[in-house]
Amino acid sequence: MGFAMKKILCIGLCVLLFAGCGGYATVSSERFESMDTFMQLELYGSEATTVAVKEEILRLDGLFSATNADSDVYRLNRDGSARIDAATREVLGKTQEYSVLLDNDLDIFVYPLVEAWGFISRDYTIPDSAAIAALLPAAQTAAVTLSADNQAQITEQGAKLDLGAVAKGYAADRAVDMMRAQGVSSGILNLGGTVAAVGKKPTGEPWRVGISDPDNSAAYFGSVLCSDRFVATSGNYERYFERDGRRYCHIINPRTGYPVDNGTVSVTIISDNGFKSDALSTALFVKGADGAQAFWQEHPDFDYILLDDSGDLYITEGIADSFRLLSGYDYTVHTIKSGRA
Ligand code: AMP
Numbered sequence: 290m291g292f293a294m295k296k297i298l299c300i301g302l303c304v305l306l307f308a309g310c311g312g313y314a315t316v317s318s319e320r321f322e323s324m325d326t327f328m329q330l331e332l333y334g335s336e337a338t339t340v341a342v343k344e345e346i347l348r349l350d351g352l353f354s355a356t357n358a359d360s361d362v363y364r365l366n367r368d369g370s371a372r373i374d375a376a377t378r379e380v381l382g383k384t385q386e387y388s389v390l391l392d393n394d395l396d397i398f399v400y401p402l403v404e405a406w407g408f409i410s411r412d413y414t415i416p417d418s419a420a421i422a423a424l425l426p427a428a429q430t431a432a433v434t435l436s437a438d439n440q441a442q443i444t445e446q447g448a449k450l451d452l453g454a455v456a457k458g459y460a461a462d463r464a465v466d467m468m469r470a471q472g473v474s475s476g477i478l479n480l481g482g483t484v485a486a487v488g489k490k491p492t493g494e495p496w497r498v499g500i501s502d503p504d505n506s507a508a509y510f511g512s513v514l515c516s517d518r519f520v521a522t523s524g525n526y527e528r529y530f531e532r533d534g535r536r537y538c539h540i541i542n543p544r545t546g547y548p549v550d551n552g553t554v555s556v557t558i559i560s561d562n563g564f565k566s567d568a569l570s571t572a573l574f575v576k577g578a579d580g581a582q583a584f585w586q587e588h589p590d591f592d593y594i595l596l597d598d599s600g601d602l603y604i605t606e607g608i609a610d611s612f613r614l615l616s617g618y619d620y621t622v623h624t625i626k627s628g629r630a
Pocket residue numbers: 394395396397398399403451452453454455482522523524527539540541542543567570571575
């Protein structure tokens with residue numbers, strides 16, 4: 290037997306032994322910045338698939354960014370109408386459906402208010418009430434009309450939109466579709482606040498996804514077991530400023546034009562769809578603990594974990610058993626049960 294053959298056999302044996310000792314198929318990973326956040330992909334599949342997934346996420350960022358002058362969203366905001374990519378069309382269509390379902394607590398047209406509060410420039414300011422009142426009507430009533438040839442038009446003069454609330458969830462769906470199309474059925478994709486837990490770990494166990502500690506971005510207060518689930522979190526600690534002891538966060542209540550201030554610290558949604566998890570995390574943050582519970586009772590096709598500023602943690606019954614509160618966190622856990630018989 291030649292040296293090369295011996296070497297191949299040896300490598301093969303090592304892989305087998307490794308697998309036999311509880312080792313796994315190869316993980317291929319990518320870390321990169323996109324959609325204003327850090328992302329990390331870990332796929333049990335080929336490097337080519339991981340790179341293709343990363344490139345698709347970067348492509349979507351290039352279409353959806355509100356600040357990049359080449360993007361679909363930028364051109365639409367600047368000109369009031371634009372020809373857009375099929376993906377932008379799809380995300381705009383879905384967003385409008387969800388806004389209706391969510392009684393407009395998901396409102397992509399709050400963008401001029403997000404700007405007025407300084408969340409884009411990072412030059413944070415408290416706008417005067419007249420400025421907010423002037424921006425509110427268009428934010429509340431605007432829509433986008435979409436024609437078959439991917440032409441989009443904003444219906445209100447001066448209205449501008451931003452897909453920050455849903456872009457990562459939509460990208461997560463596309464990423465998972467792409468993985469599956471390429472025969473990869475296991476992996477964990479962290480798109481910065483939106484996680485896709487695909488299939489199971491190579492050991493056959495579900496993934497355990499951490500839920501961020503609002504006071505320490507490097508830590509988790511708890512975790513939940515997931516398989517084929519999308520976990521999205523919206524929190525008042527992600528982007529905010531403080532004035533006179535008050536915190537102003539980046540999620541705007543579309544009814545008032547002011548940052549949400551309802552005692553909610555974070556909302557995590559666990560569902561079978563990335564877009565849904567991301568859209569609901571933002572909207573249920575706006576709705577707050579009572580509104581979130583009322584919405585869930587009507588639409589129980591997801592689970593949520595809501596933390597408020599009194600340390601009360603509300604968890605829907607579907608994940609109560611798989612949720613683990615880490616030691617050192619003395620939150621009071623309440624299980625939300627379905628009101629249906
Ligand atoms: P997320 O982190 O998914 O909750 O998305 C928050 C981002 O969505 C913000 O940074 C804004 O760009 C945008 N946004 C803020 N308030 C709303 C809202 N009520 N509906 C839709 N998008 C919003």
